[in-house]
Amino acid sequence: xxxxxxxxxxxxxxxxxxxxxxxxxxxxxxxxxxxxxxxxxxxxxxxxxxxxxxxxxxxxxxxxxxxxxxxxxxxxxxxxxxxxxxxxxxxxxxxxxxxxxxxxxxxxxxxxxxxxxxxxxxxxxxxxxxxxxxxxxxxxxxxxxxxxxx
Amino acid sequence: xxxxxxxxxxxxxxxxxxxxxxxxxxxxxxxxxxxxxxxxxxxxxxxxxxxxxxxxxxxxxxxxxxxxxxxxxxxxxxxxxxxxxxxxxxxxxxxxxxxxxxxxxxxxxxxxxxxxxxxxxxxxxxxxxxxxxxxxxxxxxxxxxxxxxx
DNA sequence: ATAGGGCTTCCCATTGTTGGAAGGTCAAGC
DNA sequence: GCTTGACCTTCCAACAATGGGAAGCCCTAT
Numbered sequence: 001x002x003x004x005x006x007x008x009x010x011x012x013x014x015x016x017x018x019x020x021x022x023x024x025x026x027x028x029x030x031x032x033x034x035x036x037x038x039x040x041x042x043x044x045x046x047x048x049x050x051x052x053x054x055x056x057x058x059x060x061x062x063x064x065x066x067x068x069x070x071x072x073x074x075x076x077x078x079x080x081x082x083x084x085x086x087x088x089x090x091x092x093x094x095x096x097x098x099x100x101x102x103x104x105x106x107x108x109x110x111x112x113x114x115x116x117x118x119x120x121x122x123x124x125x126x127x128x129x130x131x132x133x134x135x136x137x138x139x140x141x142x143x144x145x146x147x148x149x150x
Numbered sequence: 151x152x153x154x155x156x157x158x159x160x161x162x163x164x165x166x167x168x169x170x171x172x173x174x175x176x177x178x179x180x181x182x183x184x185x186x187x188x189x190x191x192x193x194x195x196x197x198x199x200x201x202x203x204x205x206x207x208x209x210x211x212x213x214x215x216x217x218x219x220x221x222x223x224x225x226x227x228x229x230x231x232x233x234x235x236x237x238x239x240x241x242x243x244x245x246x247x248x249x250x251x252x253x254x255x256x257x258x259x260x261x262x263x264x265x266x267x268x269x270x271x272x273x274x275x276x277x278x279x280x281x282x283x284x285x286x287x288x289x290x291x292x293x294x295x296x297x298x299x300x
Numbered sequence: 301a302t303a304g305g306g307c308t309t310c311c312c313a314t315t316g317t318t319g320g321a322a323g324g325t326c327a328a329g330c
Numbered sequence: 331g332c333t334t335g336a337c338c339t340t341c342c343a344a345c346a347a348t349g350g351g352a353a354g355c356c357c358t359a360t
Contacts, residue, residue: 052276057251077270081262084255084272091252101207102241105234112231120227122234123220126202
């Protein structure tokens, strides 16, 4: 099967399949005499595995670890579980960070009249912190975030 | 004040200050005869504004909108509020996505014995979905995520 | 044989940030 | 006056993961 069919069957784009091969996440595919990549059902199986791990928020590096365990017939499920739980912890950390931002901003927005006057506590708070100390949201979300709006 | 002092005072790195200038987020700074950038307290004020917006998860584009409103003395607070609430909605959307991943993975991890045997429902689920239908977490987190583990 | 769609590689863009190299500038000390 | 070291300048590259596109080869159906 060609790369297009493998992409369709696995849910991983052809672009990404080539990228995963290039970066060593997956072994180099076999080639036809003319240079076309050829994929087996086994390969598609692996690609689907990658796709699902990606859907669960694993990074390529994380997936690398999962694939190693997947292929290791003598693995210990404890190792898999640990990898998974570490990832869950990381997800929860990010969730908390985002939640902190959202609640802070929500508090500020609640304090904003939202009319045609220019005065707005949201801008005031951005100008200088600590002006709007309502709710329970006094904790500042320090520590730079890796989450930005798209 | 030089860029280093402005960086220190604002919490925005010198690198980023130059980047923000290059991309037009902030106006080009004044220069000394020898080419050094010079910043006023007002400039530092603006940089701090940017830093705080960044801490609240705003993208550079989002910050651009906020800065425009900040500088617009005839703004309507309703516009600021709308921008803020849109961002809150986006944050909550991302939170829900991450929460979905985390709970799915947690359910799988709970079903994993975590011992020295190789069989593991986490890997089984990654191989083929729907095998582990425990809890209430049957919904699949489709829609590709822009969140990966670092 | 020719058209079209699929494949190949290579390069570029994204977002926000950091790192480094090569070189100019400034202030302090000798 | 000169050296030294800390600072500044610009330019270039990299990260992670993905998409877009160009130039050119390949395969199949008509």
